[in-house]
Amino acid sequence: MEEGSRQSFQPTPEELAHRLVGYEAEGSRGPEALIAKAEKAFDRLHTTLSVFLGSKGFESLWARAMLLAQQTLQAEGLEEGTALFTSPERWADAAGTRDAAQAHIILHAQFASFLSLLFTFIGEEIGLRLIRPALPDIPPHEEDSPTEDARL
Amino acid sequence: MSKKQQVAIRLLSTGVPGLDEVLGGGLPEYSFNFIAGTPGAGKTTLIHQIMFTLATPKHPALYFTVMGEPPLKILRHQQQMDFFESSMVGDSIHFIDLSEIVLEQGLGAALARIVQQVEERNPALVIVDSFQAIVRAATLKDHELDLQSFIQRLAIHLTNWQATTFLVGEPLSNNAQNSPLRTVADSIIELSQNIHRNSVVRKLQVVKVRGQAPMPGLHTFRISGAGLQIFPRIPATATQKHRARPHNRMATGVAGLDDLIGGGFPGGDAVIVSGPTGAGKSLLATQFIAAGAAVGETGVIAVFEEHPEEYVRRASELGIDLAEMERQNMLKVIYIRPLDLSPDETLHEIQAAVALIGARRVVIDSMTGFELALAPTFREDFRESLYRMVVALTGTGVTVLLTMEIQQSYTDLRISAYLISFLADTIILLRYAEVAGELRRNLSVIKMRNSAHSKGFTLYEITAQGMVVRHTLEMQPGSGIGSSATRERSRQPIYPGLTEEETVLLQALIKLGKAPLEGLAQRVGLPDGPLLRTALDRLVSLSYAIRLHDEVGTLYQPMAQLME
Numbered sequence: 045m046e047e048g049s050r051q052s053f054q055p056t057p058e059e060l061a062h063r064l065v066g067y068e069a070e071g072s073r074g075p076e077a078l079i080a081k082a083e084k085a086f087d088r089l090h091t092t093l094s095v096f097l098g099s100k101g102f103e104s105l106w107a108r109a110m111l112l113a114q115q116t117l118q119a120e121g122l123e124e125g126t127a128l129f130t131s132p133e134r135w136a137d138a139a140g141t142r143d144a145a146q147a148h149i150i151l152h153a154q155f156a157s158f159l160s161l162l163f164t165f166i167g168e169e170i171g172l173r174l175i176r177p178a179l180p181d182i183p184p185h186e187e188d189s190p191t192e193d194a195r196l
Numbered sequence: 197m198s199k200k201q202q203v204a205i206r207l208l209s210t211g212v213p214g215l216d217e218v219l220g221g222g223l224p225e226y227s228f229n230f231i232a233g234t235p236g237a238g239k240t241t242l243i244h245q246i247m248f249t250l251a252t253p254k255h256p257a258l259y260f261t262v263m264g265e266p267p268l269k270i271l272r273h274q275q276q277m278d279f280f281e282s283s284m285v286g287d288s289i290h291f292i293d294l295s296e297i298v299l300e301q302g303l304g305a306a307l308a309r310i311v312q313q314v315e316e317r318n319p320a321l322v323i324v325d326s327f328q329a330i331v332r333a334a335t336l337k338d339h340e341l342d343l344q345s346f347i348q349r350l351a352i353h354l355t356n357w358q359a360t361t362f363l364v365g366e367p368l369s370n371n372a373q374n375s376p377l378r379t380v381a382d383s384i385i386e387l388s389q390n391i392h393r394n395s396v397v398r399k400l401q402v403v404k405v406r407g408q409a410p411m412p413g414l415h416t417f418r419i420s421g422a423g424l425q426i427f428p429r430i431p432a433t434a435t436q437k438h439r440a441r442p443h444n445r446m447a448t449g450v451a452g453l454d455d456l457i458g459g460g461f462p463g464g465d466a467v468i469v470s471g472p473t474g475a476g477k478s479l480l481a482t483q484f485i486a487a488g489a490a491v492g493e494t495g496v497i498a499v500f501e502e503h504p505e506e507y508v509r510r511a512s513e514l515g516i517d518l519a520e521m522e523r524q525n526m527l528k529v530i531y532i533r534p535l536d537l538s539p540d541e542t543l544h545e546i547q548a549a550v551a552l553i554g555a556r557r558v559v560i561d562s563m564t565g566f567e568l569a570l571a572p573t574f575r576e577d578f579r580e581s582l583y584r585m586v587v588a589l590t591g592t593g594v595t596v597l598l599t600m601e602i603q604q605s606y607t608d609l610r611i612s613a614y615l616i617s618f619l620a621d622t623i624i625l626l627r628y629a630e631v632a633g634e635l636r637r638n639l640s641v642i643k644m645r646n647s648a649h650s651k652g653f654t655l656y657e658i659t660a661q662g663m664v665v666r667h668t669l670e671m672q673p674g675s676g677i678g679s680s681a682t683r684e685r686s687r688q689p690i691y692p693g694l695t696e697e698e699t700v701l702l703q704a705l706i707k708l709g710k711a712p713l714e715g716l717a718q719r720v721g722l723p724d725g726p727l728l729r730t731a732l733d734r735l736v737s738l739s740y741a742i743r744l745h746d747e748v749g750t751l752y753q754p755m756a757q758l759m760e
Contacts (some may be wrong), residue, residue, distance in 0.1 A: 096267055098293035105268070166271045173286035 054168055061155035063179060064089075065148065075147035079135045082151045086132045088178035089158075096174055106158055113157035117150060126150055171172075204409060208360065211249025212242065214426030214544075218400065218415050220408035223383065226358055227406070228351045230327070230377055232367040238398060238419050239364050240265060241277065241321055242387065245423040246362070248279045251288040255320030257315055263295045263333075264326035264364075278422045290317060294324075298333045306330070312348065314357050315714055316469030322354050327365030327377070344376040351380045382406040387417075397538060415624070416538035416747040427540035430588050445718055446557065449487025449691070450495055452665030455700050456641055457478050459719045461622055463556075464593045464646070466586045468563075470600040471626025475637060476656070476663050477599035478507070480624070481559040483662050484597055486516045488557040489526040495557035495689070496549045497529045498542075500565025504529045506649035507561075514662045525553050537569045539581030543588055549593060558589055562599040583619045590621075620643040629653065639665070648737045669754060693738050698731045702740050706754040713750065 055063075064085035065078065094102045110130040117126045129138045129150045142150065163171040198671040199258050207222030216222045223229065223246075233239035251257035261267045271291070285291075292313055298306045307410075314322060324330070334343040354361045367386055368378060378384070384403040386655075389396055398417050402410035417426045445460035454460045461467050461484075469477045485495040498506050507529065508518045521527035532542055550558060560566060567578050574581055589596050623642040628635050637656050641649040655666040691699050704719045705711060713732070717724040732752060737743040744751045 094293070096291045096293060098267075098296050099262075099292060100270065100296055101266065161216045165268050167275060167282065169282040170271055170275065173282070176286065 055171070057159035057163060058152075060159050060175075060179065061152050063150045063181065064155050066141045072128045075142060075144040076136075078090065078144055078147055082135060082155075083132050085178075089175060092175060092178040093162075105161060109158035109161045110154060112161065113150075116153050116157065120149075122146070122149060129154060155167065197751050208250060209407075210246045212245050212424050212426060213416070214417070214428050215400075215424070217428045217515075218385070218402055218411045218426055219405055220402075220410045222236060222402040223360065224405070224407060226355050226360055227382035228355060228361045228363075228380060229383045230363045230368075230381040230387065231385050232365055232699075233365065233389070234389065237387035238417070238424055239387050240270065240325065241274070241353070241419060242279065242385075242424050243325065243362055243364050244270075244274045246285060247289060247321055248281060250360075251284060252320075256287075256317055257289045257323065258287060258310075258317060259291045259323045259325065260294050260310060260313075261291065261325055262298055262327075263329035267293055269292050276421070283519050290319075295329070295562065298329065303330065303334060303343070306333075306683050307346055307349055311353055314354065314359060318357070319359050322359045322361045323364060324350075324362070325364040327363040329365075331365070337538060347376045347380050349491035355414075369616070389416075390573060392571060392573040395573070397571045397573055400424075416540050418541065427538060427544045429540050430543070430584060437573065446484070446493070447487040447491070447718075447723075448480070449483035449485075449490075450656075450663045451697075452656070452700070453639075453655075455646060455704070455720060456654060456665065457622070458647045458668075459570065461595055461597070462644075462647055463595055464590050465595055465621035466590050466619055467595070467597045467622040468600055468620040469515055469597060469604050469624045469626065471639075472603060472628065473601060475626035475628070476658050477601070477626060478510075479563050479658060479663050480626075481561050481597050481599055482511045482514070482516055482518070483726050485518070485527060485557055485559055486511075486521075492526075493551045493556040494526050494529075495521075495559065496546060496553070496555045497527065498546050498549075498566075499529060499531050499558045499561055500569050501562055514660065516662070528553050528555065528602060532566075532569055537571060537574075539570065539574055539585055542569070543585045546585075546589065550592075554592060558594050558596045560596065560598045562601055564601050579619075586619050622647075627653075631655070637706045676752060691740065694734070694740070695731075697727075698734055701728070701731050702735055702754065705735070705741055705752055710744070710751050710753045712748070713752070 065082045083106055090099070093105075097105065107130070112127050114130075129135060129147075133150075138147075159171070159175070162175070165171075166174075201219055206225040207216075208225055209216055209222050210219070231239045231243055232693060245258045247259065252385050261270065271285070275282065276485070290313075292309075294306050294309060297309050309616060310322070313319075331343060331344065334346065356728070363377070367388075368384075380406065383405040386401045387398065388401075389398045391397075398419065399414040400417050401414050404410075411428055411430075413429045415426050415429045417496075419425075444463045445454070445458065446463055447460045448454055448457070469480050471477050475558050481497070488495050495509070497504075508522075511518045518527055518529065522529060530545055530549050532545055546558060546560075547556065563582065565580075567575055569580070570581070585597055586598070619642065624639055625642050626637065629638045630636075631638075637658070639656055640652045640653050641651075657664050657666060663717045691702060701716065701720055704716060708715060708719060711719070713728065714724060716732070717728055720728075732741070732743075735752070736743050739755055741752050741754050744753055
């Protein structure tokens, strides 16, 4: 997308993923802090979107996104062991196989893949509106809902 | 209870064109409604259209999905519609999935979840889609809450919380299982789609609306990018009640024809012009529209057979500039030919065009094309459909001219293949006749309600200036039309020195006794212009008439006797 073409703040899935599992290299620290952050982000997304999608609907969408993420990571030469990262239950175990920087790449790709898939189905604008409760720091859209006068 | 003590029930406008009318004014606020329809009938689109019309941040809508269309797909598909506003999602409209709760925990838990969300978000609208899933869940498991209790508690709670509620599902069968909903629902709206040959016709029926008088019957509707549009099936009796007939005459624009019909078609009449191909039906219709435009009367031409551009081009060859009339908003030409129309949709199109320019004249060219444009299912009751359409139009004082093609038979004087003459106030039959060895066009006025008219067969010609009526034919005793024994009436002038037009004018003046110029103009169907004034000057100069001046203006009085 060309610079300046967005009328309001419309972060990309990658930018949103960065907000969810942002990582700053801090010396030789392991990936535990990152994993904890990712788990919280996952829980927030799950809680928020399950209202709309249902829990099973969310999990199904996540599973599909993980498959797509693995394909992306394979293209980047990181396919080995990435399957371990497909669900939060396995993240803690998987962390032992990667350093923090590699774990960040994988988790970032997974969250970006999930959001991208969500946006593919329902568009960026509605997708952002639905995940906003999970990401309260996203600036609101410029476009407001219709006024009261126009309706009931 | 006196009127003043009654609680006024506010009616909500649904935002669906035609639906409020069918419902009897709108949806009662806080009502508990059921929208039923077969898969693909359009119920999800309908409820979204209503929801996007009524929801606000302060009075939001809660949309509960229950094992029907997955919510992700609902949003994906519905956002293609024009009424869908993304900015309302998550703000004025909240989607909540209940599928797992219903499946795993039962109706009691689902009801508790609905109640919790309603109390938390204070919605003005609550939608449960699909209700059929609730019914199935109730039958599959031994829940602690049965279907009847679920519906009863849901209705009570949502009404008390001042929410207007919609359950969306498949049509209710007549089994006992569905009876609670039939009883509890304040309104039931049923959607259906019928496939007949290659056409699909969608219909909506308001089965019930508590406290209101909905329009009865099945109403056709169409789904486009704008959502649903209902075409209310207007009962003919309703429009007939309000029929207000103007008392004026509408000049036909065909030289000589107005003399045969007392000065023109009576305003508000339904006129059928019937004849074989090439007889000049469309031409007469076009001249009728042009004559109206010449005196400031706007018109609508509904073309069913040929493309409007071709229609306009043919008229221009006769010096009738329909395109210019359209540019000046004196005319609206509409082209309707999708082959899956309903009569009500057609009527809606025509009525919209009539309203747009305030038309006083409508041409439907032709009835044969109109019938073909209808979905096959409507052709079976074509007469009834046509009757409702004509009555609806003439009920507002519009004069409607319908053309109809027939096959000419020399032994059969049938004027239409549809036996629809009952709906016409005036019928003009165009035919070919053999006259002195030539095939000549002739017309006859078969019928004119409440008006005297010529009873003879009159020759007419199609000239470079359009249709022109010439002479009346005389029939030999025992001969039929088309016989070589038919001959033209003697051309011997009965008023020496006068042209045919001046003779017609004099005859009109003799019948009127004494008349102002305007009255004569109306009687003979000529505009008040130089032609008429010159003809009157001639009558005065040849002592066939005298000109009188009194306090009301100039009057003309005949000095000659009526001679046939």
